[in-house]
Amino acid sequence: MIDYDRAMQATRRSILIGSARLAVGAGLVSLVGTIPARATPQTMRDAIREAVGDAPLRTGRVTLDIPSLVENGNTVPLTVAVDSPMTESDHVKTIHIFNEKNPQPHVITIALGPRAGKARVATRIKLADTQQVVAIAAMSDGSLWTASADVIVTIAACIEDVN
Amino acid sequence: MTAAFLRVAILPLVAGFASLALAADIPTAERRSGSEFMGPETRAMQDDDTTNPGMLWVLDGEAAWRRREGAADKSCADCHGYAQTSMNGVAARYPAFDAAKGRPVDLEERINMCRSEQQKATPLPFESQALLALTAYVGRQSRGQAIAVADDARTYPFIAAGREIFERRQGQLDLSCASCHDDNWGKKLAGAPVPQAHPTGYPTYRLEWQTLGSLQRRLRNCMIGMRAEPYAYGTAENVDLELYLMWRARGLAIETPAVRP
Amino acid sequence: MVVLACSAAAAAPGEPALRSFAIVGDAIPDSLTGAPGDAARGRAIVFNRQVGLCLLCHSGPFPDEKFQGNLAPDLSGAGARSSIGQLRLRLVDASRLNPATIMPSYYRTEGLTRVAPAFVGKPILTAAQIEDVVAFLATLQE
Amino acid sequence: MARTLLNVPAKAARGEIIEIKTLIAHPMESGYRVGLNGAMIPRDIIDLFVCTYNGAEVFRATLSPAIAANPFITFSTVATESGTIEFRWTGDNGFSQTESVLIAVE
Known part of the structure; x- marks a missing residue:
C-alpha cells in the first residue's frame, strides 16, 4: 500500500512547493536556520536535508514525547504523534527522527498512511550523550512539521567494561 | 563509624535468625525496592508485560x-x-x-x-x-510475592558469611557494598540515585546491559566498579552474597523480570 | 607526631613504588614530588570520572559539570577550610584521619583486600597527580 | 528464530483503530562499539520492519543503529476486515523473520 521510495520522492517534490509558499508565510521556522544557534552538528543538518530536502520546516502539529532526563542512554522511550485526521486526502506520509550526537544522525523513518487511523508511533532509541532529538513529519499536502526535545542522559557511574 | 564497627563486632556472635534480625541495618519500614528509585519511564517499561523486554x-x-x-x-x-x-x-x-x-x-x-x-x-x-x-x-511465577528466605538454622552461617562479604572493604577504592547501599542509599552517585541493593527482580533487564542478566552478574559489576577482583560465577562467595541480600530484602515483593537503568 | 609511611623499598619488585612522605599532625606538609602541582591539570583530573573519580561522590562549584554526586562533602571552599598539607593527607590516605570514611586512599597500595589484578600495587593517582589535585583544590576558596 | 512478543487485539469492531505493540529479541549491535579485545564489534542490526494487513502494507519503519536493543515498535492501524496481520523484520547478516497473528473483525 505504501511505496516508501515514492513517498520520499513525493515528499521532496512537496518541499519545493512548500518552500515557495514559506517565503511569504508567517510563523514558519526554518530548522536549518534555527539549528546553528543551538550549535547543532553539521551531520544532523546534512541528514535532514538528505531525507526531506532543503525546505524550511514549520514547528507544530508534531508532539515528541521523550523523557527530559534519562537514566541510561541505551534505551530511551520515545513517542511521536502528529495532529492529522489520517484520511485519504489529509494524512501523514512519513515521520523521521534525528539526533545530533550519536555516531549517525538518523534514528528511524516511518512510512504510514490513512490506514494507520492515527499518527502515533512509539519506539526506544539509544542516545550516546545529552543532546537534542528532532522529529519531522511529512504530510500528504506536502507540508513539513517538526518538533524537538532536549534530553539529558545520565552517564552511568559504574560501567561493566571498566577493566 | 561506631555503627559500622558494631556490625562487624556482632558477626561472630550471630547464632540465629533473631540475632541476624537484630543487626538489620535498614529498618523494615524503610526498605525499598530499586524500582522506587528509578524514573517513571523505566517503571512503566517494567510494569507492562507487553512492553517489558524481559x-x-x-x-x-x-x-x-x-x-x-x-x-x-x-x-x-x-x-x-x-x-x-x-x-x-x-x-x-x-x-x-x-x-x-x-x-x-x-x-x-x-x-x-x-x-x-x-x-x-x-x-x-x-x-x-x-x-x-x-x-x-x-x-x-513469584511476581508480587514477598521475599521469604526460609528461617533455616542451617543457612545462618551462610547468611553471616554473605554479610561479612557485603561489609568487607574491597578493591583499590577500598569500598564495601555497605558503604553505599546501607550507609548512603538515596544519595546520588554522580547522576544516579544509590538504591538499597535489594535483589527484587532478578534476572533483571538492565538498560545498561541491553539484555537480561543474573544477580551474580550484577554483583560482579559492583566488584569491578570498586576495582576489586570479582568472584567467579557459581562460587560460594557469590551464593552467600545472594542469600544475605535476599534475607536482607525479606518482605519486599518479587518483580521478576524487573527493568533497571 | 611524625609517621613515615610507605617507601620505595616496601614496594614489590616491578611495581611502581610509592614515594615516602611524612605526616605531621593532620597534614603532609611537603609535596610528594618536591614541587608544587599544576592547578589546571588538577582540575582536569578532578573532573575526569575515570581518573580522579571525585565528582562521582563530591559536588563542587562547577556549574558546567553535570551529575555531581552528594555522598561526600561539597568541595566549595575546600582550599579555605584546609591547608595544602591537610588537603594532601586527605587525598593520600583519608582513613588516617577517619577510619570509617568512604573516601578512598588515593596514594596507598597496602592494607587493601582483593584488588583487581590490573590495579595491584598501583595507587589511584600518582604522586604528581596528587600534587596537581591538591593545587586545584587549594584554589577553591569559596 | 528470535523470540517476539506481539500484542494485537484478537477481536475488533470494523473501523476501530487498534494499537499494535511489537518486541523482538535482537542485539542491535551498532557497529560503533569496541569489544574487549579492542576491535570494533561489527554492525548487526535489524534495518527494516514492515507490517501488512491481509497482504497490504500498512506500516513500514527503516531503522538505524540508534534503535535500542530488542527493538520495540508500537503503532496503530484501522481494523478493516478479519484476516492476518503479518510482521517482517529484516536486517544484517541475512536476518529475516516473519510472524503473523489473526484478527477477527465484526
Missing part, C-alpha cells in the same frame, strides 16, 4: 519448560506440571539450603541440578540465554 526471556523459558531434554528425555513440566502453580513462590525462597550439598544453592544452580539429576542433561552455562530464560520464567 518478557522475551520469560516466553523463551516457558517454551523451555515444556521441552524434553537429556538422556532421560524429560521436561520440567513432566515432573513439576504447570509452573504457574508448582513454581508459585519458589523464587521468593531462594537461595535455599540443599541437604545433599550441605550448603545453600541459588535458583540457577537448582535448575542445573534438575538438569543433571532428573533430565540427565548437561548443565547450562552461567549467563547463557537458556539458563536466563528458565530462571526468568520460574522467577516470573
Whole structure:
C-alpha cells in the first residue's frame, strides 16, 4: 500500500512547493536556520536535508514525547504523534527522527498512511550523550512539521567494561 | 563509624535468625525496592508485560519448560506440571539450603541440578540465554510475592558469611557494598540515585546491559566498579552474597523480570 | 607526631613504588614530588570520572559539570577550610584521619583486600597527580 | 528464530483503530562499539520492519543503529476486515523473520 521510495520522492517534490509558499508565510521556522544557534552538528543538518530536502520546516502539529532526563542512554522511550485526521486526502506520509550526537544522525523513518487511523508511533532509541532529538513529519499536502526535545542522559557511574 | 564497627563486632556472635534480625541495618519500614528509585519511564517499561523486554526471556523459558531434554528425555513440566502453580513462590525462597550439598544453592544452580539429576542433561552455562530464560520464567511465577528466605538454622552461617562479604572493604577504592547501599542509599552517585541493593527482580533487564542478566552478574559489576577482583560465577562467595541480600530484602515483593537503568 | 609511611623499598619488585612522605599532625606538609602541582591539570583530573573519580561522590562549584554526586562533602571552599598539607593527607590516605570514611586512599597500595589484578600495587593517582589535585583544590576558596 | 512478543487485539469492531505493540529479541549491535579485545564489534542490526494487513502494507519503519536493543515498535492501524496481520523484520547478516497473528473483525 505504501511505496516508501515514492513517498520520499513525493515528499521532496512537496518541499519545493512548500518552500515557495514559506517565503511569504508567517510563523514558519526554518530548522536549518534555527539549528546553528543551538550549535547543532553539521551531520544532523546534512541528514535532514538528505531525507526531506532543503525546505524550511514549520514547528507544530508534531508532539515528541521523550523523557527530559534519562537514566541510561541505551534505551530511551520515545513517542511521536502528529495532529492529522489520517484520511485519504489529509494524512501523514512519513515521520523521521534525528539526533545530533550519536555516531549517525538518523534514528528511524516511518512510512504510514490513512490506514494507520492515527499518527502515533512509539519506539526506544539509544542516545550516546545529552543532546537534542528532532522529529519531522511529512504530510500528504506536502507540508513539513517538526518538533524537538532536549534530553539529558545520565552517564552511568559504574560501567561493566571498566577493566 | 561506631555503627559500622558494631556490625562487624556482632558477626561472630550471630547464632540465629533473631540475632541476624537484630543487626538489620535498614529498618523494615524503610526498605525499598530499586524500582522506587528509578524514573517513571523505566517503571512503566517494567510494569507492562507487553512492553517489558524481559518478557522475551520469560516466553523463551516457558517454551523451555515444556521441552524434553537429556538422556532421560524429560521436561520440567513432566515432573513439576504447570509452573504457574508448582513454581508459585519458589523464587521468593531462594537461595535455599540443599541437604545433599550441605550448603545453600541459588535458583540457577537448582535448575542445573534438575538438569543433571532428573533430565540427565548437561548443565547450562552461567549467563547463557537458556539458563536466563528458565530462571526468568520460574522467577516470573513469584511476581508480587514477598521475599521469604526460609528461617533455616542451617543457612545462618551462610547468611553471616554473605554479610561479612557485603561489609568487607574491597578493591583499590577500598569500598564495601555497605558503604553505599546501607550507609548512603538515596544519595546520588554522580547522576544516579544509590538504591538499597535489594535483589527484587532478578534476572533483571538492565538498560545498561541491553539484555537480561543474573544477580551474580550484577554483583560482579559492583566488584569491578570498586576495582576489586570479582568472584567467579557459581562460587560460594557469590551464593552467600545472594542469600544475605535476599534475607536482607525479606518482605519486599518479587518483580521478576524487573527493568533497571 | 611524625609517621613515615610507605617507601620505595616496601614496594614489590616491578611495581611502581610509592614515594615516602611524612605526616605531621593532620597534614603532609611537603609535596610528594618536591614541587608544587599544576592547578589546571588538577582540575582536569578532578573532573575526569575515570581518573580522579571525585565528582562521582563530591559536588563542587562547577556549574558546567553535570551529575555531581552528594555522598561526600561539597568541595566549595575546600582550599579555605584546609591547608595544602591537610588537603594532601586527605587525598593520600583519608582513613588516617577517619577510619570509617568512604573516601578512598588515593596514594596507598597496602592494607587493601582483593584488588583487581590490573590495579595491584598501583595507587589511584600518582604522586604528581596528587600534587596537581591538591593545587586545584587549594584554589577553591569559596 | 528470535523470540517476539506481539500484542494485537484478537477481536475488533470494523473501523476501530487498534494499537499494535511489537518486541523482538535482537542485539542491535551498532557497529560503533569496541569489544574487549579492542576491535570494533561489527554492525548487526535489524534495518527494516514492515507490517501488512491481509497482504497490504500498512506500516513500514527503516531503522538505524540508534534503535535500542530488542527493538520495540508500537503503532496503530484501522481494523478493516478479519484476516492476518503479518510482521517482517529484516536486517544484517541475512536476518529475516516473519510472524503473523489473526484478527477477527465484526
